[in-house]
Amino acid sequence: xxxxxxxxxxxxxxxxxxxxxxxxxxxxxxxxxxxxxxxxxxxxxxxxxxxxxxxxxxxxxxxxxxxxxxxxxxxxxxxxxxxxxxxx
Numbered sequence: 001x002x003x004x005x006x007x008x009x010x011x012x013x014x015x016x017x018x019x020x021x022x023x024x025x026x027x028x029x030x031x032x033x034x035x036x037x038x039x040x041x042x043x044x045x046x047x048x049x050x051x052x053x054x055x056x057x058x059x060x061x062x063x064x065x066x067x068x069x070x071x072x073x074x075x076x077x078x079x080x081x082x083x084x085x086x087x088x
Contacts, residue, residue, distance in 0.1 A: 010042055012084075014052045015061060017041045018071050019081060031071045 008016075017038055018031040033041075039049035053071070056062045061077035064070065073081075 010044060011052050011055055013042050014038060014056060015077060015081065018062060018073055028072065030065060
């Protein structure tokens with residue numbers, strides 16, 4: 001996936017990172033990474049990661065669970081990944 005990341009914008013990188021690091025807890029797929037860990041994977045600063053995450057939330061691609069650092073990709077997010085042939 002690292003080769004692909006060079007061809008996409010940072011917002012899509014965050015969405016891909018969230019998908020790649022999903023775990024299933026009580027039947028819910030979520031990403032337990034915190035903002036600093038996401039920033040390290042992009043790579044970017046924590047403030048930039050926060051901005052990207054908030055844009056994805058505002059655009060309806062992800063949701064944040066009650067506790068910090070737990071992000072869920074929405075149906076809209078999975079549809080985008082599927083359109084890019086990155087999710088089946």
